Amino acid sequence: MIGRILSVAAAALIALSVPSAANAQFYISGGATFPTGDFGDYAKTGWQIAGGYMFDLGTEGLSVGIDGFYGENKHKDLESVSPGLESDGKTNPYGIMGVVLYEFGMEGSVDPYLFGEAGWLAHKFSGDIFGESVSETDSGFGWQLGAGIGFPVSQSISIYGEGRYTAGTGDVSDTKFFSALAGLSFGI
DSSP, rough: OOOHHHHHHHHHHHHOOOOOOOEEEEEEEEEEEEHHHHHHHOOOOEEEEEEEEEEEEETTEEEEEEEEEEEEEEEEOOTTSSTTTOSEEEEEEEEEEEEEEEEEEESSSSSEEEOOOOEEEEEEEEEEETTTEEEEEEEEEEEEEEEEEEEEEESSSEEEEEEEEEEEGGGGGEEEEEEEEEEEEEEE
């Protein structure tokens, strides 16, 4: 019950802070992921897609929004490390997070930016372990930090490239990776 009340309050706060639809941007991107730490011990370089919605807060360069992402990393050949482990498995990291972004450039020019995100992160592991098929999903709190640069193509369309670091806590504390993404943003 408290979770629902907080969700409704957060949605109302976001809706009230939207200055106008003219300041809204939708974006979509894709690229490569590079697992690190324990995740990097068994997962190969993979792919990720991301998309979301951002809107200006009225303060020069400051925006907030929501970001969703989904990716896949195939597993390394672990048979030589531990007999019985198969190499045909995969892990799918995905999540949805709130974003705070700050752009340093002038409107209509090249825009370098920094951002931070926090929210829900999931990690689905699928594969064969010692001849038995396993599919397990863990989720928990996750966060991302990143930087990028946008290049205007027209009044309302930009292309961009960015780097992100993603990490989780609790049940997803082993989920850590870097992403290199390129995408398109446009006003809606």
